[in-house]
Every structure is written in C-alpha cells, then in structure tokens.
Amino acid sequence: MARFKENDLPKAKLNKDTLNKSLLIFRYAGNHKWKFYVGLLFLLMTGATALAFPKLMGMLVDCVNAKDLAKAKNIALLLMGILFLQSFFSFFRLSLFVNFTENTLANIRLALYSNLIKLPMSFFSQKRVGELNSRISSDISQIQDTLTSTIAEFLRQFILIIGGVIFLATISPKLTLMMLSIVPVVAVAAVIFGRFIRKYSKKVQDQVAESQVIVEETLQGISNVKAFANEWYEIARYEGKISEVVKQAIKGGKYRGYFASFIIFCLFGAIVAVVWYGVNLCISGEIKGVGELISFVLYSTFIGASFGGIAELYAQIQKAVGATERVFELLDETPEKINTSKIQSKEKIKGNVAFHNVAFSYPSRKEIQVLKDVSFTAGYGQKIAIVGPSGAGKSTISSLLLRFYDIEKGTILIDDKDIYEYDLEHLRGNMSIVPQDVILFGGSIRENIAYGKPDATDEEITMAAKQANALDFITGFPEKFDTLVGERGIKLSGGQRQRIAIARALLKNPSILILDEATSSLDSESEKLVQEALEILMEGRTSIIIAHRLSTIRNADTILVLDKGVISEKGTHKELLKMENGIYKNLSNLQFSDF
Known part of the structure; x- marks a missing residue:
C-alpha cells in the first residue's frame, strides 16, 4: 500500500x-x-x-x-x-x-x-x-x-x-531591462521543466512499487502458486510489469537529458548574453568599469537563482x-462536555438503570432507525442479558448507556435521574465495559490493569489480577507484571487479554458493568476461566450482558430479546423457553442439543 x-x-x-x-x-x-x-x-x-x-x-x-x-x-x-x-x-x-x-x-x-x-x-x-x-x-x-x-x-x-x-x-538601466527579459524567464522555465521531471520520476517509482507488490504477494502466497503450478504465470506477470518500468525509465532518462541540455544551453546562454551585452556597454563607457560588470553579473545570478527558488x-x-x-x-x-454537569456531587452511582421509549439512529445512517421505542429496567445488582440476531441493536444499547451518542427520543434514567444530568466523567467513571475484542495499550501488564485506576497500589493490582483469574499466567512470565503486552496486546492470547480487561474493570470498581459478548471468541478452557472471573466481577453490580452464547446467560435475572430495534421477548431463561415459536427458543434449540 x-x-x-x-x-x-x-x-x-x-x-x-x-x-x-x-x-x-x-x-x-x-x-x-x-x-x-x-x-x-x-x-x-x-x-x-x-x-x-x-x-x-x-x-x-x-x-x-x-x-x-x-x-x-x-x-x-x-x-x-x-x-x-x-x-x-x-x-x-x-x-x-x-x-x-x-x-x-x-x-x-x-x-x-x-x-x-x-x-x-x-x-x-x-x-x-x-x-x-x-x-x-x-x-x-x-x-x-x-x-x-x-x-x-x-x-x-x-x-x-x-x-x-x-x-x-x-549600474545600468539598459542592462537591467535586458537581464530581466531573459534570466528570470529562463529560470522560471527551468523550474517548471524540473517539476515535470520530478513528476515523471515519481511515476517510475510508483511503477517499481507496483512490481514489488507482485513479488510480495507471490512470496506470501507461494503455497498457492505452487499448488496451482502457476510459476510461469507469475513470472510473466512480473516480466510485464518490469517491462513497463524499463519503458518509463528510458523515457524519463530522455526528459532528464533534455533538461540537462536546456540548463547548459539556455540558462548559461542567458548569462553569456547578459555578460556580452555588459561588455559592450563597458567598452562604450556606459558602465564605468569591469568591477561594476562583475557586480552586475553577481546580482543577475542572485536574481536568477531567487526567481528559480x-x-x-x-x-x-x-x-x-x-x-x-x-x-x-x-x-x-x-x-464533549466532560465535566460541566448540573450535578456537582461525586457520590457513587448506585446502579439502577431504566430505558423509557428510547429511539436512536446513527448519525452516519440517519435513515435507519436502530432502536425503536425500547423500554426496560435493571435494578441494583441485577443481571440483564440482551440477545438477538446481528444488527438488532444490542451493542447500541451499551453505547447509549455510556453516552457515546445522543438519543433521538425517550429517556435513559440512572438512579432515577436523567443520564444527561450527569457529567460524563462522573457517569463513565461509574461504569466499566468488557468488550469482545479487548484492545490493550502497548505498555506493561501492570499499566494495562492500572488503567482502571491510575493511582492503584501494587496490592490492589495483584488482588484484581487474582480475582480475574489472571495471576497464574502473569506470574508465569519472567517479567511478571512488567511484561510488555505488545501493540494492541498482540503478545497475549485472547483469553489472557480478556482477563486483563476484567482485572482492569475490577480495579475500577464500577456500579454498572457492560459485558459486550465478552466470551464469544474464546476456546472452551479460556471461556471457563473468563466466565469464573466475570461471575466475581458481576457480584454486587448492575450488569448488562450482551451475548451470542446463551450458555453464559442462563442465570440472568431478565433476558431481553432484541429484534429489528424492538424488544420482542422478555423473561427468564425458563420463561422464554416456554414461548412457542419464540426467537429465544429457536436460538436455544440451535445452540443446545438438550432442548
């Protein structure tokens, strides 16, 4: 690229x-x-x-x-x-x-x-x-x-x-007029010609880059090349591209030759013409001496170079x-107005959440209403699960709760106060999200866990890691908590990244917890460890769980089934299974062979 x-x-x-x-x-x-x-x-x-x-x-x-x-x-x-x-x-x-x-x-x-x-x-x-x-x-x-x-x-x-x-x-008005009619024009022409040469050289460089792309693609996919016995095809493709490079380079060489000829003949010729005319004026006595002629030539050179530059x-x-x-x-x-709220109190939010007739469309797709008249409540300490097909608006609910976007209609209440009455720093400071794809910062494990509470002590960080089932793998590294996770956490596995994210959330000690498909991309062993850590994390907090895997939400207090932007079904796992032709029951039948 x-x-x-x-x-x-x-x-x-x-x-x-x-x-x-x-x-x-x-x-x-x-x-x-x-x-x-x-x-x-x-x-x-x-x-x-x-x-x-x-x-x-x-x-x-x-x-x-x-x-x-x-x-x-x-x-x-x-x-x-x-x-x-x-x-x-x-x-x-x-x-x-x-x-x-x-x-x-x-x-x-x-x-x-x-x-x-x-x-x-x-x-x-x-x-x-x-x-x-x-x-x-x-x-x-x-x-x-x-x-x-x-x-x-x-x-x-x-x-x-x-x-x-x-x-x-x-020095000489006559010679000045003559110089101004030749030197600046030639200098500007040289600049324009030079710019054209550079653009042409860039074309050649682009062609070379394209030929390198062929080499890169071929070597990266060498197993495919050999499996299809397409070595001769790739050689022909590369040969065609380097033939184009040769043609362009030869053409560019000609233009550079023209440019060199132009500089030698026109630019230096212009200087010769000025000096010749100056000598004539010097001989006729209009210029006082050779010194003035030298000064004139130097000034002319300065002016020509300046016009060119x-x-x-x-x-x-x-x-x-x-x-x-x-x-x-x-x-x-x-x-965003991060800390200019009507509520100045920094008392910890308890965690009662209520959506009343909420409607929302993304600013980039205003014609598509993602949520339509959504209403539900989540009391302090409750686990509310949201399920439904892709594109139903599940993750949008978590985005609105974090006030990433403004709602179009309806109200969202937290502890019986409108969400827009809280300043963002206070509101988000009482929430944590554990997403499906955890992105860690490129520092150490310690720094990534402490992101939930920058002034945390080593004891607090260790305790959070232990509760998140992360302490064993962290202490297994030679550098332990000082282990660098790499860009976006690339040096850690998916399950390890998730447990770091959980430790970070635990350290923050939020009142409201959002789990956005937190275990959907993990293998069975990692899922078990992460799920155990999540159970600890959810204790005593209001939890909004967005899930694809229904096995992770069987024990939820309420399950909301979101379909085409509306809540179509609502109840516990057992209640929803009793609904004939229900969306949840169909999803359950697909995932659990025992139902």
Whole structure:
C-alpha cells in the first residue's frame, strides 16, 4: 500500500481568508511571539548583508585598474566582515525561528490531541484513523518546515530580487531591462521543466512499487502458486510489469537529458548574453568599469537563482496554508462536555438503570432507525442479558448507556435521574465495559490493569489480577507484571487479554458493568476461566450482558430479546423457553442439543 507523503499534500489558494486562518497559529505561540519578530529582523539583516556582497566584490576587482593595494585590503576585510555578519545573523535567525516553531507546534499538537480525544463517538464513526493521523503527522510537519525555513527563505529570496533589481538599475538601466527579459524567464522555465521531471520520476517509482507488490504477494502466497503450478504465470506477470518500468525509465532518462541540455544551453546562454551585452556597454563607457560588470553579473545570478527558488517556496507555503486549514478544522470541532454537569456531587452511582421509549439512529445512517421505542429496567445488582440476531441493536444499547451518542427520543434514567444530568466523567467513571475484542495499550501488564485506576497500589493490582483469574499466567512470565503486552496486546492470547480487561474493570470498581459478548471468541478452557472471573466481577453490580452464547446467560435475572430495534421477548431463561415459536427458543434449540 502506498504511503501518504508530505509532497502529496494538497495546496490551498492564497487569499485573504486562507491567510487570516493561517495567522491563527500565532494564538498558540504564547510568550514566544517575540522570537518570530526578532527572527524577521535578523532575516532582513541577512538579506541586506547578502546584497552588499556583489557590490563590494565589484569594488575589489576595480582595485586592479586603480592599483590601490591598501584599498583592496580594506575592501577584502570589509567583505570578510560582511560574511561574518551574515553568518551571525543567519545563526540567530534560524535559531529563533526553530525555537518559535517548536514551542508553537508543541502547543498546537497538545491542543489538537486534547480536542481530538474529547470529541464524541459520532465524530470518530465518520472519520478514518489514517486521515486523523495524517493531520497530526504530515500536516504538522508541513507547517513545521514552513515556519522553520520556508517563510524565511521565501522572504530572503524576495529581498534579494527587489534589492538586486534596485542595485542593477543604479549600474545600468539598459542592462537591467535586458537581464530581466531573459534570466528570470529562463529560470522560471527551468523550474517548471524540473517539476515535470520530478513528476515523471515519481511515476517510475510508483511503477517499481507496483512490481514489488507482485513479488510480495507471490512470496506470501507461494503455497498457492505452487499448488496451482502457476510459476510461469507469475513470472510473466512480473516480466510485464518490469517491462513497463524499463519503458518509463528510458523515457524519463530522455526528459532528464533534455533538461540537462536546456540548463547548459539556455540558462548559461542567458548569462553569456547578459555578460556580452555588459561588455559592450563597458567598452562604450556606459558602465564605468569591469568591477561594476562583475557586480552586475553577481546580482543577475542572485536574481536568477531567487526567481528559480521562489516558485517552489511559494508552492510549499500553499501546502502549509492548506495543512493549517485542515488542522484548524479539527481544532474547531466541538468536544464533549466532560465535566460541566448540573450535578456537582461525586457520590457513587448506585446502579439502577431504566430505558423509557428510547429511539436512536446513527448519525452516519440517519435513515435507519436502530432502536425503536425500547423500554426496560435493571435494578441494583441485577443481571440483564440482551440477545438477538446481528444488527438488532444490542451493542447500541451499551453505547447509549455510556453516552457515546445522543438519543433521538425517550429517556435513559440512572438512579432515577436523567443520564444527561450527569457529567460524563462522573457517569463513565461509574461504569466499566468488557468488550469482545479487548484492545490493550502497548505498555506493561501492570499499566494495562492500572488503567482502571491510575493511582492503584501494587496490592490492589495483584488482588484484581487474582480475582480475574489472571495471576497464574502473569506470574508465569519472567517479567511478571512488567511484561510488555505488545501493540494492541498482540503478545497475549485472547483469553489472557480478556482477563486483563476484567482485572482492569475490577480495579475500577464500577456500579454498572457492560459485558459486550465478552466470551464469544474464546476456546472452551479460556471461556471457563473468563466466565469464573466475570461471575466475581458481576457480584454486587448492575450488569448488562450482551451475548451470542446463551450458555453464559442462563442465570440472568431478565433476558431481553432484541429484534429489528424492538424488544420482542422478555423473561427468564425458563420463561422464554416456554414461548412457542419464540426467537429465544429457536436460538436455544440451535445452540443446545438438550432442548
């Protein structure tokens, strides 16, 4: 799969609106703004000293005709002084811009991540993780490069062009007009041609990448290749692709040859033409001496190089403005109100849950009503199981209970208070969920269990692991609780991950527990251990159990059968089995041979 590159970032048109949006970056500079302005001052001084260099070089050459060794020595010392000042100014300009940029971007990164992590689930259900990662990595990197060097270099080139033209006009207006009609045009043409060459080279690289995909796929599926005796087919496929690479590369080589010829003949030819015309003016007396001609050639070179570079720098600034717009789009998203509730009390929730005529559709699929007029109650300490076919809305109930989404109609009460009267931190702090696919963070087992209570002691973590039937396998590892679980917990088995999640939930000590198909993907042995741990976890808590395996919910106080967004059946395991042609009875008959 092709990786997203910073060079592929889209550009934004530079206008008043986009520039005003980009200037919002300075909001995040804090007390570091002065570094940017002082850096600009050093930049102006760098440009001024650069413009003095060709003039002094011309004066130094004129000392040959005057045979004035003392003057030549003074000018040479002055030139060395100019170079020292330019180095001094450049150092501070770069240091200040880097300091300003890194501090500003650190604030933007923190603000962006803080806002991103507080956004509601409705936002994440409509965005891809890769796109959000790109905003934080590629877009921020583009802004970083632009603030650190691109803006400074763009302004420097601009100063050299304007200052250079002014100095040239003082030497010879005629020669200046001639130079401006040739050198900048050729320089810009070289940039456009060079950009075309780069795009063509990228095509060749893409073709090579495609050929590598064939190699990768073939080697990964080598058993299939050999089983179907398709070695010759794969060789032919690869040969076809590398033939295309060769054709494109040869064509690209020709274009690079044209480019080299263009540079040698046109760009250097333009310089020769300017020097030739300058020599004529020098001979006719319109230019005072060889020194002025040397200065003119150097200024012309500066201007030509600046014209060539400024186009690319402008394109980079356009990308940075586009990146800034995309970053501020995320910063402008409205986060969840995590702790601004009407209820200020932090008393522990008891755990009485009631759904009254709840209706809900996902924001991304508003035309499909997932829940329709759902009502049920779950008293403190009760086990309420929810079963039904896939897509019936079982997991949606847990999402609404955690307030991942807002309901469209009806009310959800917890301890006889509307769920929206609690602040999110307090509400979710009294709930725990053990999902089917447990995703652990890439740290140690200790850190993952302590995620339920970050200030937990070692004794509390050990006790939670023991109650979750996890202590035996944890102590079996050489590093014990300091064992790294790997990315997303990949180093642990499914059953081990589930028991870590249960230990985490136990440590949190929630009032309301949500088990979302917590044992459906486990083998029999792991399921037994996990089920034992879940029984301990459910003691003295209100438990909402979403299940496919009916064997795990036989002892539930109430079983709700959800079908097409409505509760079609309700009762205990025995009561539901007595319903003729009931959905639960049919599901039970499929899973249990003894009924």
